[in-house]
Amino acid sequence: MRTQVAIIGAGPSGLLLGQLLHNHGIANIILERQTGDYVLGRVRAGVIEQVTMDLLDEAGVGSRMHADGLVHAGVQICVDGERHRISFKEMTGKTVMVYGQTEITKDLMDGRAAVGAPTVYTAQEVALHDIFGSQPRVTYRAEGQAHEIECDFIAGCDGFHGVSRKSVPPAAIATHERVYPLGWLGILSDTPPVSEELIYVRHPLGFALCSMRSPTRSRYYIQCSLAEDIESWPDDRFWEELKPRLDDEARERLVTGPSIEKSIAPLRSFVAEPMRFGRLFLAGDAAHIVPPTGAKGLNLAASDVQYLSRALIEHYREKSDAGIDHYSERALARVWKAERFSWWMTMLLHKITDNSFDQKIQLAELDYLFRSKAGATAFAENYVGLPY
Ligand SMILES: Cc1cc2nc3c(=O)[nH]c(=O)nc-3n(C[C@H](O)[C@H](O)[C@H](O)COP(=O)(O)OP(=O)(O)OC[C@H]3O[C@@H](n4cnc5c(N)ncnc54)[C@H](O)[C@@H]3O)c2cc1C
Numbered sequence: 001m002r003t004q005v006a007i008i009g010a011g012p013s014g015l016l017l018g019q020l021l022h023n024h025g026i027a028n029i030i031l032e033r034q035t036g037d038y039v040l041g042r043v044r045a046g047v048i049e050q051v052t053m054d055l056l057d058e059a060g061v062g063s064r065m066h067a068d069g070l071v072h073a074g075v076q077i078c079v080d081g082e083r084h085r086i087s088f089k090e091m092t093g094k095t096v097m098v099y100g101q102t103e104i105t106k107d108l109m110d111g112r113a114a115v116g117a118p119t120v121y122t123a124q125e126v127a128l129h130d131i132f133g134s135q136p137r138v139t140y141r142a143e144g145q146a147h148e149i150e151c152d153f154i155a156g157c158d159g160f161h162g163v164s165r166k167s168v169p170p171a172a173i174a175t176h177e178r179v180y181p182l183g184w185l186g187i188l189s190d191t192p193p194v195s196e197e198l199i200y201v202r203h204p205l206g207f208a209l210c211s212m213r214s215p216t217r218s219r220y221y222i223q224c225s226l227a228e229d230i231e232s233w234p235d236d237r238f239w240e241e242l243k244p245r246l247d248d249e250a251r252e253r254l255v256t257g258p259s260i261e262k263s264i265a266p267l268r269s270f271v272a273e274p275m276r277f278g279r280l281f282l283a284g285d286a287a288h289i290v291p292p293t294g295a296k297g298l299n300l301a302a303s304d305v306q307y308l309s310r311a312l313i314e315h316y317r318e319k320s321d322a323g324i325d326h327y328s329e330r331a332l333a334r335v336w337k338a339e340r341f342s343w344w345m346t347m348l349l350h351k352i353t354d355n356s357f358d359q360k361i362q363l364a365e366l367d368y369l370f371r372s373k374a375g376a377t378a379f380a381e382n383y384v385g386l387p388y
Contacts, residue, residue: 009158013284047295049385069099132278
């Protein structure tokens with residue numbers, strides 16, 4: 001087989017890139033290790049920046065998001081039982097959208113199916129070859145047969161555990177990492193959300209987040225140790241751990257119910273540099289991970305795809321490699337700012353140490369955030385997403 005761009009991974013970054021390239025007449029094939037149903041079943045991100053919404057619109061898959069998504073003009077932060085609100089609208093004039101990653105993935109998959117662009121699901125033993133040569137190749141196995149794709153470029157959109165980053169010679173790549181000694185235990189339930197806006201909770205018992213996917217579907221998280229076993233968390237235990245972390249009003253309004261999904265996610269900050277190696281580009285979680293506290297993972301994947309799609313369109317349309325040559329530098333400039341914000345929010349709101357100095361610094365920083373217009377504006381600017 002031959003194509004212009006071989007895309008590894010059918011998560012949000014691979015699917016979005018594929019759609020944008022297809023819309024500009026650039027042939028691409030997506031290779032995905034899992035089945036489509038498995039990819040759709042993964043419950044992950046839910047807060048979308050304006051720039052991500054714009055990109056989904058540009059890809060032609062934004063209509064359901066506008067119909068069903070919830071526009072949020074602010075966020076609430078509860079500190080030891082007292083709630084404060086930061087208005088994005090007032091501070092930046094912008095808003096965010098609550099719309100689940102599973103829904104975005106579905107919209108992108110439907111969009112791809114509608115235009116007939118090829119995706120190979122359950123592709124096994126995907127391997128990248130000659131990434132520094134002029135004619136890279138990707139080999140894989142499907143339905144017991146060996147296949148090979150010749151292409152001009154490879155987009156590694158295969159997440160943190162994917163094969164693309166691992167295909168780069170170690171001497172060509174630098175990695176920067178911080179692993180936090182905690183995770184998020186998350187529950188999805190068909191119960192009405194406790195609040196119309198997200199509530200981030202800082203509490204001596206540990207962090208919590210009250211989020212949602214729709215007016216009837218809630219997503220709650222509590223900070224947990226990395227050693228926790230999901231099997232030892234029946235739903236009742238989760239709700240009993242969440243309740244004391246909330247303020248009185250939220251506790252009264254909380255509707256509990258059976259979970260429809262429950263998982264533990266470790267918190268990690270990670271960046272691989274550069275994001276281009278010859279004819280291989282990394283995008284999304286393949287290149288960087290953020291702790292979910294700042295809701296940046298999916299949005300960063302979208303911003304990488306914006307830079308990469310523009311660069312490839314410029315290459316094919318205008319015969320210019322300027323965008324390709326600057327892809328890594330441009331993407332990383334935005335990545336590092338989102339890494340900083342996600343790290344900062346994580347350190348601000350979680351119980352990471354028992355050191356009373358660290359805890360007093362958290363409280364001082366939160367007090368500054370609530371009292372200073374400059375502090376609140378900086379928070380809001382980063383939360384709604386920095387410009388591309
Ligand atoms: C448990 C969890 C919870 C999260 N919660 C949030 C959140 O609340 N807010 C937020 O902003 N972000 C969150 N994130 C991060 C967000 O979901 C990711 O940033 C986003 O999915 C990145 O998209 P991606 O397409 O780059 O990678 P992925 O979504 O990881 O997609 C990569 C795809 O590549 C495929 N793949 C992997 N290896 C291969 C291979 N060898 N061959 C072929 N295909 C392969 C995978 O199966 C997958 O489908 C969460 C992530 C996790 C894991």
